[in-house]
Amino acid sequence: MNRQEIFEKLKEIAELTVQDPAVLANMNEDSDLSTDLGLSSVGMLYIVIAIEEMFYIRMDDVSFGDFRTVRDVVDYIEKKIAE
């Protein structure tokens, strides 16, 4: 799975948590999870659970608070898939 595919899947996940369609349309790798996407703590939890389910990975070695931007999340997934 390449970087673009990971991003597209993440966007698919975000569709059920990011409320504002305009924000979702503008989502890119630089988007800040908290201040740009407006994710609440439950929104963050949703994304972690969905990532684990969708990418068949376990995020036991990281806390979602460690991620600031979408890029950080894509980097992490890319690394985990490669392991």
Next chain:
Amino acid sequence: MFEQYTDPVTYAKIVDWPNVTAMWRNSLKEYGKNLAVEDGETALTYEELDARVAAMRGALKAQGIERGDRVGVFALNGCGFVVSYLAIVTSGACAALLPPQLDGMTVAGLSRMFGLKALVVDAALKAKLPDPMPVATLGTDAQGEPAEAVEVQPEDPCVIMFTGGTTGRSKGALLSNRAVMTGTKYGCYGIREIFEQRYFLVLPLTHVFGLIRNLMACLYTGSALHICRNNKDMFREIAMFRPTVWVVVPALAEMALNLSRQFKRNMLGDSMKTIICGAAPVAPYLVREYHKLGIDLFPGYGLTESANLVSGNPDNLNRPESVGLPFPGQELKIVDGELWLKGPNMMDGYVGNPQENAAAFEDGWFKTGDLARFDEDGFLYITGRTKEIIVLSNGENVSPAEVEAKFNELETVQDSLVTAENDVLVLEVVPRNTVLMTKGLQDPIAYLREQLNEVNRVLPTYQRVAKIVIRDTDFKRSPSMKILRNQK
């Protein structure tokens, strides 16, 4: 009123217990061999759990803890928390339950404020505490010579629950054994199958909904409790444990629904029959959507100060927007739109806080701060809040004044305001230009934004804001210069 929603044999088993010790002894007698708690690799029956509790009581006794003393618990959700809490209250002492997200200095301060004689600390949290601490500490795994449980009077203090303050300071609500046991009994009403169930815990045990409706109702009914330590693992653990009851805040109930939609399967599994939903407003659509999955979602209403549940809605499908019928034994009245309460489940007061107590009570009535109405059949509806506290849909109570104070510490901030929009916290800031402009910065606003982000990043998760707005005008203010919160 609730009799019709439960079969007569089950209903007859919902009885009063004068204190936690009496209830615990009954559960041991009736359900000794049942699974009581499952936490990771640890699984204990009621009898096995009792052996651990008795050993912990011995350790407390060795520390000189006696009936009437106050002992803190600073622990993560886990078997150690359950053992510590039960050992303290069945020793006749009062357990002050301190949220694990508190920093060490706050815990030390609260230990003094609550007059704790000892503090039981989780190994994982010990490093947070200052050295020395103002009280003796012992681990959640402390053991001594097994000691007998102590029966106390119903009015004897049982727990101090930490609750968000309305005036910028958090408070400790003192609940007696009578209040805790009444709240626990209330949790058993209105549900057809309530005894010997399988409960799934994701709520913090330091929150009244987690402690009373989840843990205590579970132990009262001889049920099993699975403790989920990391919420991200909840659906894997649900698949393994196959719970029948989930006590949860609306945001998590909605998250489970959305995940079920995304992955096209019921994430809660086919064993789940009942969801008890509260601590924040419950959207009627949750009731309807869960009904389609064959799960009854019951909205309820409660407060820390009322030992959790005041009402529960057994007629959830016909009136999903109601928080239900008040549980028997309470008095409720509406004064200028605000709900006032009296009853055996009410707290004795906020510890060491006469000012807040004076503001909260009037002629023995507790003023909830919630706006409410009844329908013609006596069903209760919550319509808003009179107080400034922000309640997010995940059940977190956030005092905006507390969060604003953190940002106001920056010299570059003139004033700030925290509100909730679309269920997330939004910070608005008026910059202190007199300071900002003297720094010779190329982009002062970007500098300020970065400073605010830095403060935000180190706040406890539940206090973090999701959006920051830097204003170029001041807030609207009252004659005494207070920000008019609803007229920004």
